[in-house]
Amino acid sequence: MTETQKIYFYPLWLRIWHGINALCIILLIITGINLQSGSENPLIGFNTCINIHNVSGITVTLNYLLFFFGNLFTNNKSFYIVKPKGFLKRPIKQAKYYAWGMFTGMSAPYPLSEKRKFNPLQKYFYILVMYIAVPIVVVTGIGLFFPEIIIEKIYSISGVSVTAVLHSAMGFFISIFLVIHIYVSTIGKSPLDNFKSIITGWHHIEKNK
Amino acid sequence: MKHCLIIFTFILFTFYSLKSSGQWYDDPVNHSCLKCHAFQTYSFHNDLMDKEEKRLMNPFFIQDTVALKKGVHKQFDCTDCHSYEYETYPHSANLKLEPMATCLDCHGGDETFAPYQFEKIDEEVKKSIHYQVYGENFTCSKCHSQHTYTTTARNSNDVLEIVNYSNQICLSCHNDMRKYMLISGHENPKLVEIHNWLPNQELHFQHVRCIECHTEVVDGLMVSHNIQGKDKAVRKCAECHTSDSRLKSSLYKYQNLQVRSEGGVLNTIFSNDSYIIGMQESPFLKLASIIIFIATLGGIVIHLTFRIIKKK
Ligand code: HEM
Numbered sequence: 001m002t003e004t005q006k007i008y009f010y011p012l013w014l015r016i017w018h019g020i021n022a023l024c025i026i027l028l029i030i031t032g033i034n035l036q037s038g039s040e041n042p043l044i045g046f047n048t049c050i051n052i053h054n055v056s057g058i059t060v061t062l063n064y065l066l067f068f069f070g071n072l073f074t075n076n077k078s079f080y081i082v083k084p085k086g087f088l089k090r091p092i093k094q095a096k097y098y099a100w101g102m103f104t105g106m107s108a109p110y111p112l113s114e115k116r117k118f119n120p121l122q123k124y125f126y127i128l129v130m131y132i133a134v135p136i137v138v139v140t141g142i143g144l145f146f147p148e149i150i151i152e153k154i155y156s157i158s159g160v161s162v163t164a165v166l167h168s169a170m171g172f173f174i175s176i177f178l179v180i181h182i183y184v185s186t187i188g189k190s191p192l193d194n195f196k197s198i199i200t201g202w203h204h205i206e207k208n209k
Numbered sequence: 210m211k212h213c214l215i216i217f218t219f220i221l222f223t224f225y226s227l228k229s230s231g232q233w234y235d236d237p238v239n240h241s242c243l244k245c246h247a248f249q250t251y252s253f254h255n256d257l258m259d260k261e262e263k264r265l266m267n268p269f270f271i272q273d274t275v276a277l278k279k280g281v282h283k284q285f286d287c288t289d290c291h292s293y294e295y296e297t298y299p300h301s302a303n304l305k306l307e308p309m310a311t312c313l314d315c316h317g318g319d320e321t322f323a324p325y326q327f328e329k330i331d332e333e334v335k336k337s338i339h340y341q342v343y344g345e346n347f348t349c350s351k352c353h354s355q356h357t358y359t360t361t362a363r364n365s366n367d368v369l370e371i372v373n374y375s376n377q378i379c380l381s382c383h384n385d386m387r388k389y390m391l392i393s394g395h396e397n398p399k400l401v402e403i404h405n406w407l408p409n410q411e412l413h414f415q416h417v418r419c420i421e422c423h424t425e426v427v428d429g430l431m432v433s434h435n436i437q438g439k440d441k442a443v444r445k446c447a448e449c450h451t452s453d454s455r456l457k458s459s460l461y462k463y464q465n466l467q468v469r470s471e472g473g474v475l476n477t478i479f480s481n482d483s484y485i486i487g488m489q490e491s492p493f494l495k496l497a498s499i500i501i502f503i504a505t506l507g508g509i510v511i512h513l514t515f516r517i518i519k520k521k
Contacts, residue, residue, distance in 0.1 A: 035450075047408070047446065098512075103519045165494070172498050176505055183509045187516075 004189070009117055009203040014076065017066045018198055024056040024063065029175050031056070036168060054145065061138050067130065079117040080127055090120040102187075112205055122184070129177050133170045140167035233286040234277045241296050242287040246272045253298045276357035290355065312349045326430060333427065333434035343392060351392070352378050362432055368416070375418040375432075406444070417449070 010018070031053040034044065044052070071077040093109050098121070101109070110119045118126060143163045188194040189204045197203040237243035245251035245266065252263040277283065287295070290310065294301050316327040334340055339347040361374040380400075382388045389397035404410055422443040424433035443449075 045446075050408070103515055168494075172501075176501065179505055179509070183513075 005205045006202050007112075007114055007205060008201055010198055010201045011074070011076070012201065013066065013070050013074075015198060015201055017063055017070060020063050021060060021067070024060045025174065025178065027052055027056040028060065029171070029178070032168075032171050057138075057141050057145075060134075061142070064134060064138060080123065082123065082127070086120075091124055094119045094121040098187075112203070125177065125181075129174060133173050133177070137167060137170045137174065140164075140170070143167075234274050234283070237274050240287075242291075243272065243274060245298070246270060246287075247274050272356060279359055280354075280357040281359060282355060309350075312353070312355075329427075329430060330432075330434050333430065337424075337434060337436040338438050339436060346392065351382070372416060372418050375420065376414060379419045421449070 031044070031049045034049045035053060071080065090110070097106060097109050100106075108119070110116060112119070140163045144167060185194040186192075193204055234240065234243065237247040240247075245253075249266055249268075249271070250263055251266050252261055254260075255262045282290075292304055292307055294304055313327060313331055316322045316325070317331075318328070334349065339351075359374070362371050365371050365374075382392070383397055383400055386397055401410065407413055420433055420436065423436050425435050425437060425441075427433050427435070
């Protein structure tokens, strides 16, 4: 027997943050790829691309402050805390579940609850993206926006180039994250259920009785 | 006349090859010309009144001794090009009429200077907008001072220095009303306003040469000299901001020659001093990212297939 339980997972500020973030990052990815390839796109000119990229970049940066302080001042941060116990074992167990267990009738090793919003694998990826990749992209992005603040040479290598390559690499990582993030979100009560949650705030959890 | 000059140059050349470079200009205070022409003021003996007079020097006639010593013609003394009669002051009025040798008079048809392709440059200059409008009045010397010219593009390994040197040549006239009017008789259009459409204008002018946008790139030539009318100027951003940028066949060809011979993968990623959005695409990183992306999608498709089969 399963019974569905509703939990208010995503407070309003978090949903606002996520909506803006998602929209802007998608714009950034599209325009970023355009800038990278440098081809004159008939739909959006190079100039427009730069403008969109700059405006979305600034929005994501300001928005990141919302995420950061939102977490700092609310209880939401507790979901991001990693315990040293089972540091590698726990995410591996979750990965095995995704790759094998979920098809063979195994029950989820880390069922979600009021205390656990993310499974271990999810948690690790969110931390990587939100506390490493995005900050790096933001900092390098600001650097490219004001090239005069970049260190000129790092050993014998041009500072601007290092910044640019780092910016692209982290941008790429975020894109890959995004693809996986969206796909994994379709794994839920129904494929669209998780998407509804991030809009309404309410998450459905199936409890085995 | 021309033959005389060539023979004259040849003699000069063999003669001065034996001397150490720039020695003529080492001591401006005691140099027969620089004692006046290197300073803001000069003094001379007024024979009529029989007294020493001190006057201000015409600022356009002051020579930069540091630049003179770096110039390609540092082996020369002033009087190798200018008449000996200049040694007396006041200079004789007739000297104003004295014809000066042009670059081609000395360098044309000379095997020693073949790599510079002076004749080809001359041909290109004759096609350029400046020559079309002003003819013989727009001499090579309008851009290349015979006193101080240095071959920066050929010898420097710093892109920014090459750009700055080259642009200074154009700006010294286009941004200087007096020099511009001397040629054209009308005021110079404001470059900043004309190039308003170019974002980050200052950054661009530090990183690309005017000639990148205003000349036709000629592969065989180190520096394209055919400056075309404004209607033919490059305006499309993508001409530079792509992986097969026109900069690679013009500005960066100097640097590329050196970098390619040294570098591995890392070097091609990090080599250029300027980072140009678009142009930086490294084939290695590009391939790696495509592989990672396809692998990710592949993984998702396989997982999805299983989910559909197992109805999960
Ligand atoms: C969050 C703050 C971000 C800021 C402040 C920012 C800023 C910038 C800036 C200033 C540039 C240089 C282009 C220009 O001058 O306008 C740039 C390029 C680029 N950005 Fe961002 N960006 C941000 C986020 C992202 C994200 C999330 C991606 C994700 C894919 C991304 C991908 C790119 C790419 C691919 C380029 C082109 C890099 C290249 O030319 O190699 N950016 N960014």
